[in-house]
Amino acid sequence: MERKSNRKRASTAAPAAPIQGRVAAKDLATRLGVATSTISRAFDNRSRISDEMRQRIIAMADEVGYRPNAIARSLIQRRSGIVALVMGDLKNPFYAEALEAFSLELQRAGRQLLLFVASEGSDADELMPQLLQYQVDAIVVTAARLSSRMSELCERQGVPVVCMNRRVDDPTVWSVCCDNERTGAAVAEHLVGNGRRACAFVSGDPNVSTTSDRLRGFERGLAAHGQRVAACVQGGYTYEGARAAAAELFADGRSDVDAVFCVNDVMALGVLSYLRTNTALRVPEDVAVVGFDDIRAAAHPENGLTTVRQPLGEMIDCVVRLLDEGRPQGSLSQALREIPGRLVIRFTA
Amino acid sequence: MERKSNRKRASTAAPAAPIQGRVAAKDLATRLGVATSTISRAFDNRSRISDEMRQRIIAMADEVGYRPNAIARSLIQRRSGIVALVMGDLKNPFYAEALEAFSLELQRAGRQLLLFVASEGSDADELMPQLLQYQVDAIVVTAARLSSRMSELCERQGVPVVCMNRRVDDPTVWSVCCDNERTGAAVAEHLVGNGRRACAFVSGDPNVSTTSDRLRGFERGLAAHGQRVAACVQGGYTYEGARAAAAELFADGRSDVDAVFCVNDVMALGVLSYLRTNTALRVPEDVAVVGFDDIRAAAHPENGLTTVRQPLGEMIDCVVRLLDEGRPQGSLSQALREIPGRLVIRFTA
Numbered sequence: 159m160e161r162k163s164n165r166k167r168a169s170t171a172a173p174a175a176p177i178q179g180r181v182a183a184k185d186l187a188t189r190l191g192v193a194t195s196t197i198s199r200a201f202d203n204r205s206r207i208s209d210e211m212r213q214r215i216i217a218m219a220d221e222v223g224y225r226p227n228a229i230a231r232s233l234i235q236r237r238s239g240i241v242a243l244v245m246g247d248l249k250n251p252f253y254a255e256a257l258e259a260f261s262l263e264l265q266r267a268g269r270q271l272l273l274f275v276a277s278e279g280s281d282a283d284e285l286m287p288q289l290l291q292y293q294v295d296a297i298v299v300t301a302a303r304l305s306s307r308m309s310e311l312c313e314r315q316g317v318p319v320v321c322m323n324r325r326v327d328d329p330t331v332w333s334v335c336c337d338n339e340r341t342g343a344a345v346a347e348h349l350v351g352n353g354r355r356a357c358a359f360v361s362g363d364p365n366v367s368t369t370s371d372r373l374r375g376f377e378r379g380l381a382a383h384g385q386r387v388a389a390c391v392q393g394g395y396t397y398e399g400a401r402a403a404a405a406e407l408f409a410d411g412r413s414d415v416d417a418v419f420c421v422n423d424v425m426a427l428g429v430l431s432y433l434r435t436n437t438a439l440r441v442p443e444d445v446a447v448v449g450f451d452d453i454r455a456a457a458h459p460e461n462g463l464t465t466v467r468q469p470l471g472e473m474i475d476c477v478v479r480l481l482d483e484g485r486p487q488g489s490l491s492q493a494l495r496e497i498p499g500r501l502v503i504r505f506t507a
Numbered sequence: 508m509e510r511k512s513n514r515k516r517a518s519t520a521a522p523a524a525p526i527q528g529r530v531a532a533k534d535l536a537t538r539l540g541v542a543t544s545t546i547s548r549a550f551d552n553r554s555r556i557s558d559e560m561r562q563r564i565i566a567m568a569d570e571v572g573y574r575p576n577a578i579a580r581s582l583i584q585r586r587s588g589i590v591a592l593v594m595g596d597l598k599n600p601f602y603a604e605a606l607e608a609f610s611l612e613l614q615r616a617g618r619q620l621l622l623f624v625a626s627e628g629s630d631a632d633e634l635m636p637q638l639l640q641y642q643v644d645a646i647v648v649t650a651a652r653l654s655s656r657m658s659e660l661c662e663r664q665g666v667p668v669v670c671m672n673r674r675v676d677d678p679t680v681w682s683v684c685c686d687n688e689r690t691g692a693a694v695a696e697h698l699v700g701n702g703r704r705a706c707a708f709v710s711g712d713p714n715v716s717t718t719s720d721r722l723r724g725f726e727r728g729l730a731a732h733g734q735r736v737a738a739c740v741q742g743g744y745t746y747e748g749a750r751a752a753a754a755e756l757f758a759d760g761r762s763d764v765d766a767v768f769c770v771n772d773v774m775a776l777g778v779l780s781y782l783r784t785n786t787a788l789r790v791p792e793d794v795a796v797v798g799f800d801d802i803r804a805a806a807h808p809e810n811g812l813t814t815v816r817q818p819l820g821e822m823i824d825c826v827v828r829l830l831d832e833g834r835p836q837g838s839l840s841q842a843l844r845e846i847p848g849r850l851v852i853r854f855t856a
Contacts, residue, residue: 201640216636223663226640240621249803254603261624265634270641272589273622275610285614287565291550291575292619314572397807431809454598458746460780 181224190218201226239269241481242294244285246276246302250395250424252451252468253301256322260298260474267478269295276302283308290315296481298322303366304331318485320477323468325367329490332480334473336499338368341466342375343382344501345419345448348464350380352507354417354446356388360403360429362395362421369421372450376419388415393425400428408437408445416445417507423449423456423465430461430506446507462505469497530573539567550575551617588618590830591643593634595625595651599744599773601800601817602650605671609647609823616827618644625651632657639664645830647671652715653680667834669826672817674716678839681829683822685848687717690815691724692731693850694768694797697813699729701856703766703795705737709752709778711744711770718770721799725768737764742774749777757786757794765794766856772798772805772814779810779855795856811854818846 183197190197192215199205200215218224241264247253261271272292274285282302289297290311297312300322312319313330320332349357359376362369377387389407393400400420407413420426426449430441439445449456452467476495486493532546539546541564548554549564567573590613596602610620621641623634631651638646639660646661649671661668662679669681698706708725711718726736738756742749749769756762769775775798779790788794798805801816825844835842 201636220636220660223660243622248603248607251600251603254597254600254606257603257606257622258597258624261622262626265623265637268637270637271622273592273606273610273620274614275607277611287550287569288614288617288619311569311572397803401808431807435808454746458780459750459784 181222183224183226186215186219186222186224189222190215197224198226238293238295240272240292240294241269242272242274242289242292242297244274244276244282244289244297244299244302244304246300247395248275250301250422250451251453251455252422252424252470255453256300256470256474259470260322260477263474263478269481286311290317296320298477298481300324313485316485318481318483320480322473322477323368325371325494327490329488329493330485332477332483332486332493332495333367334476334480334495334497335367335371336466336468336473337496338371338499339375339378341450341499341501342372342377342419343379344375345466346376346379346382346385348501348503349417349419349446349448349507350383350385352446355385356415357385357417357419358389358391358407358415359387360391360393360400360418360420360425362393362425372419372421393420393428395422395425397424397428397431400425401432404429404432405436408433408439417448418445419448421450423451423453423463425449426463426465426506427455427461430463441506448507452502456502457504464504464507465502466499467502468499472497530571532573532575535564535568535571535573538571539564546573547575587642587644589621589641589643590618591621591623591638591641591646593623593625593631593638593646593648593651593653595649596744597624599650599771599800600802600804601771601773601819604802605649605819605823608819609671609826612823612827618830635660639666645669647826647830649673662834665834667830667832669829671822671826672717674720674843676839678837678842679834681826681832681835681842681844682716683825683829683844683846684716685815685817685822686845687720687848688724688727690799690848690850691721691768692728693724694815695725695728695731695734697850697852698766698768698795698797698856699732699734701795704734705764706734706766706768707738707740707756707764708736709740709742709749709767709769709774711742711774721768721770738762742769742777744771744774746773746777746780749774750781753778753781754785757782757788766797767794768797770799772800772802772812774798775812775814775855776804776810779812790855797856801851805851806853813853813856814851815848816851817848821846 183194187194187197199207200212245253264271274289276282282299282304286308296318298320309328309331322334325333325335359373391403391406393403407415418429420429426447429447433439433441441447449463449465452465456463456465532543536543536546548556549561594602613620623638625631631648631653635657645667647669658677658680671683674682674684708722740752740755742752756764767778769778775796778796782788782790790796798812798814801814805812805814
């Protein structure tokens with residue numbers, strides 16, 4: 159207590175010597191000759207305060223070693239500023255790009271990202287007990303499944319949930335994704351328009367909306383021209399899985415398949431690799447290959463992959479806006495935000 | 508209060524109807540007929556409790572909607588279970604793989620990962636003020652720089668800092684990395700041993716240890732055979748930067764360079780791409796290419812990249828162990844953990 163009262167006596171004009179031990183907001187306020195509430199506002203990005211005053215306070219805080227206790231604040235405000243992100247499949251560059259962009263966007267809004275990675279083959283459920291111990295303001299789930307039981311648990315605790323790049327059949331959860339069905343149809347249109355007559359599909363998990371919606375659209379687009387999907391093989395979302403799928407489709411070069419639509423770019427690159435290293439088939443002359451996502455590698459000159467560009471920036475903006483909306487209150491369709499994707503034509507189709 | 512006393516009257520044999528609103532540990536203890544402290548232990552992965560009891564408690568907690576408040580607990584224990592990870596460059600799959608592995612490892616230990624992404628060209632410093640507001644138990648920094656001023660600030664707050672895949676000149680901060688200098692020398696040995704006579708180096712930031720240590724080793728390895736680095740060009744850690752670097756090295760096919768060592772795999776793939784799409788030079792007959800990291804794409808059949816495998820699993824184990832060690836107390840060399848890397852020879856060198 160002795161040290162504390164010493165600190166209090168420091169005049170506002172005192173040189174900014176570091177204060178040892180934990181520094182209180184009051185100490186800093188005294189040094190600067192401002193109210194304690196002004197100190198709090200300087201550290202809350204949502205508060206109004208002049209840039210000049212904020213910078214002055216932060217500079218002095220750095221010098222004396224003051225940091226507001228966000229954890230204590232969250233108990234009072236019942237708002238931690240923490241958003242939990244549950245994700246699987248960081249092996250897919252699309253999700254790594256999404257994570258980077260989402261993280262930067264949250265930081266800009268003065269919020270923090272608590273990351274939970276769903277291990278392979280598991281779903282978001284097993285992570286929820288640990289996750290709900292933190293007073294997260296909202297939960298974003300991507301590349302992982304959320305059961306209805308867990309969605310109920312979040313609802314009971316009043317925590318909003320947003321699924322990104324997933325459409326879930328649950329009106330209490332927001333879904334933000336690309337208009338997968340329409341873009342799936344656009345891919346079929348493009349292939350048929352270029353004379354393709356036997357279009358195959360390399361799928362991910364058929365129970366996941368990104369796969370089922372794209373396939374439904376692809377089937378619809380082909381049907382409009384009297385065609386059906388020539389073959390549908392499982393690629394498990396991975397490069398290796400897609401190479402195996404291609405081996406199945408083009409065994410001994412006997413296949414009449416002249417186009418392959420893959421449910422993501424990682425698999426399209428696997429199919430391209432197989433065709434180039436294991437067959438004499440030429441891309442696109444003999445076989446067209448189309449992906450989905452438009453990851454950076456799609457544009458690399460040795461790939462030149464024709465693909466669907468997912469509107470990642472817009473999807474993330476939409477997710478961030480929904481974080482403040484609470485849980486959706488209306489119908490299933492009102493809980494869905496679909497953002498248009500765009501076919502990017504390069505050299506493989 | 509009315510509702511609360513109703514809940515208290517619920518007998519231990521009551522069916523597990525959900526309790527509306529926030530449920531206290533005491534309510535759950537009453538239902539199960541156990542002590543409140545037993546409930547706490549069930550949710551603390553570091554506490555001893557039988558698996559059976561833990562599962563019984565967690566199952567009942569799920570049913571009635573109880574969650575311990577980790578935030579409140581952290582204020583009492585002055586230990587939040589949260590580890591902050593500051594990282595740049597999620598575009599590099601090596602760091603995406605590192606993030607996934609690190610995250611899974613922390614979860615296994617019952618700890619959470621608060622992620623901070625350093626935007627391009629910035630360093631970890633600008634994130635520290637926001638980060639230190641959370642009662643993080645430790646900070647891990649990777650692919651981002653930490654200034655000595657910020658290291659001091661962390662020291663004053665008693666927060667240990669571990670740099671991963673970076674060697675920093677600061678004895679108060681742990682550094683965990685591959686033995687970059689020795690492996691750099693091993694790459695030179697391999698190239699010279701295969702008759703290469705003009706070995707170039709494609710670098711990242713020369714002020715970062717991963718670049719400077721690998722280059723120093725490479726120079727030493729070449730010097731042992733009377734050679735010097737034939738050319739040193741900047742690739743900026745990116746695929747695009749490396750293509751530009753290769754364009755510089757092999758302008759109009761006039762270069763006599765017969766080997767290129769790149770400071771990461773992403774750049775090695777950029778150099779390979781340039782050689783294959785923009786020159787008539789054959790790999791490895793005319794030019795050998797070596798990378799560093801051994802990301803998944805290095806092993807893809809169309810790449811077959813010779814590279815140095817970073818011991819990612821061991822590096823992460825080491826980082827996780829150091830989180831509980833506090834800040835290093837000895838010399839600079841005692842704060843450094845170097846783990847052997849290994850040359851993986853495929854088809855490009």
